[in-house]
Amino acid sequence: MRLAQLQYLEGTGWDAPFPGDLDGAATLVLAFGQRHTVDDGVLGELRAAFPVSVIIGCSSAGEVAHGQIVDQPLSVVVAAFERSALRCTSTLIDGVDDSYGAGARLAAALPSPGLRAVLIYASGVGVNGAALVNGLAEHLPPGTPVSGGLAGDGDRFDRTWVLADGLAMELGVTAVGLYGEGLEIGHGCDGGWQDFGPERTVTRADANVLHELDGKPALALYKDYLGELADQLPGSALLFPLSIRTVPDGRAVVRTILGIDEADQSMTFAGEIPMGATARLMRTNIDRLAMSAESAARQALGTIGDRARSTGHPVLAISVSCVGRRLVMGERTDEEVEAVTQGLPPGSVLAGFYSYGEISPQVGCAGGELHNQTMTVTVISEN
DSSP states (O other): OEEEEEEEETTTEESSOOOGGGOSTTEEEEEEEOGGGGGTTHHHHHHHHOSSSEEEEEEOSSEEETTEEEOOSEEEEEEEOSSOEEEEEEEEOOSGGGHHHHHHHHHHTSOOTTEEEEEEEEOSSSOOHHHHHHHHHTTSSTTOOEEEEEOOBTBTOSOOOEEETTEEESSEEEEEEEEOTTEEEEEEEEOOOEEEEEEEEEEEEETTEEEEETTEEHHHHHHHHHGGGGGGTTGGGGGSOEEEESSTTSOOEEEOEEEEETTTTEEEESSOOOTTOEEEEEEOOHHHHHHHHHHHHHHHHTTHHHHHHHHTOOOEEEEEEEHHHHHHHGGGTHHHHHHHHTTSOTTOEEEEEEESEEEEOOTTOOSOEEESSOEEEEEEEEO
């Protein structure tokens, strides 16, 4: 596998020549950028430079490029595989209720023989991310790892885009299957958040829309906790996600608010909010977030990093972290990127973005799951 990295910078253009010799059917081009990029003609230049390659990606709430967090029109990583194959597919999402069906359609379009893993990027608004991932994972061969994320739009939650073969769509999802016996793929995820406050029961919910907690309007109750920050909703909700637990003493998932409905006093989340589940507020600090990023990278690298160092093969690392983590960490957000890069073998490249939802297998589990407020890392090597 050969790797290259370049950016389109505001006001100056591309920071390096296109590595045209890497274009090919087994070349993956990952592109993450700002929401206005679709209006700039930059994506057309990228398609012209890589006419044969698989080009996927999405809008972001910040990109990871050259070991730093940037807010530029487009950040690109090119991975040319030598003994592996790629298959790209995409679909539009016909409303939130079509999320599961969209995942199932993607799975049906990916041939099963030799499938090692799937990367997926989806619209960050107008989608039930948990249902989307379930639809995909339940129709793929059992245990197929799925990773990726939901597109971002800063803290605006307004307009996002997804790339399918280099073409942008606003309400859709794209996936690429990775095929090849020589592929080594690792995954890691960690949050660093902790529960606080009383437990409350979900007494009224519809898919990913939460209406009531303990029989009271959910939004009104949530605003009571936020205090002065309530005026900054939905952005301020990124600082205080919910912990959702469906089984007493069972594993909790973190859910972030994507939007609010003042008239209905409800909140829309990135993933399912089951009836009868237990909900608690969550909080964190900068040190815990940095430590969780290091943990995610360590999980993903596993023994792949050691083999890559001994053979001299580079590793492509893809980090997807939540915009809420960036808001909490502020100027220290680079610390979680540094925590991921410090363990990578020489010659490796880190790509990534800040999202509205992260997709990754849980530690010790196969398949994939939607996370919020989590650092996820996928590493890909070819031996």
